[in-house]
Amino acid sequence: MDWIEEAKKIGFSGAAVMDTSKLVFVPEYRRFCEENLCGCYHVNPACPPQSGTVEEMDQRARSYEKTLVLQTIRDGSTDPRKDKLQQNKMTEQLAEKMKAAGMGDLLIMSAGPYKHHSCMSAYCVNAQKMADAAGMICWNDDDKMRFFSQILFHDQETE
Numbered sequence: 001m002d003w004i005e006e007a008k009k010i011g012f013s014g015a016a017v018m019d020t021s022k023l024v025f026v027p028e029y030r031r032f033c034e035e036n037l038c039g040c041y042h043v044n045p046a047c048p049p050q051s052g053t054v055e056e057m058d059q060r061a062r063s064y065e066k067t068l069v070l071q072t073i074r075d076g077s078t079d080p081r082k083d084k085l086q087q088n089k090m091t092e093q094l095a096e097k098m099k100a101a102g103m104g105d106l107l108i109m110s111a112g113p114y115k116h117h118s119c120m121s122a123y124c125v126n127a128q129k130m131a132d133a134a135g136m137i138c139w140n141d142d143d144k145m146r147f148f149s150q151i152l153f154h155d156q157e158t159e
Contacts, residue, residue: 001101003068003094010090013073016134020047020067020152024131027054029124046113047122057123064107064152070094076143081112084149085157088114091149098151107152120148 007015033041033048038075040047050092051057070091088110095106109125120127126149131138138146 003098005053006097007068007094010094011086012090012094012153013070014071014136016069016136017066018069018134020062020064022130022131023061024069024126025054025058025061025124026126027058027124029121029126030054033122040113043095044113045115046118047109051118051122054124057118061107061109061123061125065155066153068094068151068153069130069136070149070151071131071136072147073159074145074147075146078145080132080145082149083145084110084112085114087111087149089115089145091151092117095151098153103153103156104159105154109150109152120150 003017004015030048040048045051052060055158072083072087072090079093092111092114096106098106108117109120113120113122128138130150130151131146131148136146138148140146147157
């Protein structure tokens with residue numbers, strides 16, 4: 001199945017499949033979680049420290065060969081919390097379709113902590129480098145807000 005097309009049908013602005021090995025993990029990003037600006041640190045089990053150490057989360061992510069990078073682009077006047085929630089709901093919806101199609105074990109990196117899914121920040125993913133590798137724009141000098149999530153999966157051809 002063409003998961004990029006399925007993503008767009010669900011409502012994502014863009015999607016791309018890339019090798020998980022192209023993800024750049026920056027352990028120093030964990031300090032952003034520790035600053036607890038979102039209020040979830042040490043509260044939500046999907047967030048640090050309960051979600052695991054930087055090394056454990058890096059290892060978990062790298063155990064998957066591929067990642068489906070998902071993006072939504074919104075006007076800057078929208079509500080970021082609401083937009084992240086919508087991004088996460090759409091990601092979960094697509095992951096369910098992938099599971100139903102026999103994709104097996106999946107790992108969701110959400111746009112913010114969502115249910116039992118840790119966010120990309122908790123995984124210490126460099127979003128700019130991820131977007132570059134996926135051929136997407138992360139930051140731009142415009143009035144748009146861009147949100148990302150990922151679904152990591154095992155390469156069906158190597159199984």
